[in-house]
Amino acid sequence: MAEGAVVDVPAVRVRGLWKRFGEQIAVAGVDLELPAGRFVGLVGPNGAGKTTTLSMVTGLLRPDQGAVEVVGHDVWQDPVAVKARIGVLPEGLRLFERLSGRELLGYTGRLRGLPGVEVDKRAAQLLDVLDLAGAQHKLVVDYSTGMRKKIGLAAALLHNPEVLFLDEPFEGVDPVSAQTIRGVLERYTASGATVVFSSHVMELVESLCDWVAVMAAGRIRAHGPLAEVRGSAPSLQQAFLELVGANGRAAATDLDWLGGGAR
Numbered sequence: 001m002a003e004g005a006v007v008d009v010p011a012v013r014v015r016g017l018w019k020r021f022g023e024q025i026a027v028a029g030v031d032l033e034l035p036a037g038r039f040v041g042l043v044g045p046n047g048a049g050k051t052t053t054l055s056m057v058t059g060l061l062r063p064d065q066g067a068v069e070v071v072g073h074d075v076w077q078d079p080v081a082v083k084a085r086i087g088v089l090p091e092g093l094r095l096f097e098r099l100s101g102r103e104l105l106g107y108t109g110r111l112r113g114l115p116g117v118e119v120d121k122r123a124a125q126l127l128d129v130l131d132l133a134g135a136q137h138k139l140v141v142d143y144s145t146g147m148r149k150k151i152g153l154a155a156a157l158l159h160n161p162e163v164l165f166l167d168e169p170f171e172g173v174d175p176v177s178a179q180t181i182r183g184v185l186e187r188y189t190a191s192g193a194t195v196v197f198s199s200h201v202m203e204l205v206e207s208l209c210d211w212v213a214v215m216a217a218g219r220i221r222a223h224g225p226l227a228e229v230r231g232s233a234p235s236l237q238q239a240f241l242e243l244v245g246a247n248g249r250a251a252a253t254d255l256d257w258l259g260g261g262a263r
């Protein structure tokens with residue numbers, strides 16, 4: 001970890017977090033502490049509450065109850081301090097469609113208060129590394145799904161945040177670009193910064209993350225160093241299935257009408 005990084009202050013501290021949508025309790029009392037300088041994976045089945053949790057942690061959604069601190073600052077009492085220190089690539093990212101990728105980064109950088117020369121330098125480097133240089137003058141509305149993820153990631157990294165939150169960052173991204181993104185993120189965490197990302201892809205989480213939080217039905221089922229969460233299971237996938245109780249779920253054998261035979 002880099003000298004001078006926030007060693008004792010966790011990157012994220014969540015206490016008693018709750019969120020209900022009508023009858024649906026999406027997040028049911030989450031307590032979580034994520035150490036700084038880690039590559040953290042937040043995993044869980046569909047509807048587990050990952051996106052709702054990340055939205056509350058990043059100040060996009062107000063919790064019903066509970067407190068969140070990011071690098072020691074309360075998200076809801078000191079939102080400006082938190083937002084200056086984080087980068088977010090949310091699910092269903094909304095971008096300014098009528099700007100080119102280059103213009104979008106220019107605009108984001110100025111909003112972040114960076115000097116124009118610095119914005120230009122960082123934008124050019126990010127576009128280059130993420131293989132978007134050739135498309136930098138295209139309007140964002142004409143970008144593919146993967147290109148949108150990449151320009152969103154560039155915008156989230158531009159101000160060199162202390163903590164980067166990514167919701168399904170690899171969805172729709174081709175394998176070559178995924179490898180590039182991995183490289184960028186590994187370099188970023190090696191310098192003491194923290195990445196928190198949600199994913200369904202266990203192999204990816206297992207190969208990238210050194211810290212994992214498993215969520216199911218609005219609660220944290222396990223969290224800690226990857227090896228600890230995996231325990232004696234042969235893979236994170238297996239540990240995950242055991243933790244979320246999916247092993248007993250009705251198997252596809254019930255669908256005996258599916259496939260050959262009578263229609």
Ligand SMILES: Nc1ncnc2c1ncn2[C@@H]1O[C@H](COP(=O)(O)OP(=O)(O)OP(=O)(O)O)[C@@H](O)[C@H]1O
Pocket residue numbers: 021024025026044045046047048049050051052053
């Ligand atoms: N705005 C909303 N209004 C009503 N219900 C919601 C809303 N957002 C989330 N939910 C519900 O809260 C629960 C948790 O949803 P959430 O999107 O946080 O899960 P997730 O773990 O991110 O799922 P996935 O992996 O499928 O993206 C689900 O039951 C979902 O239907």
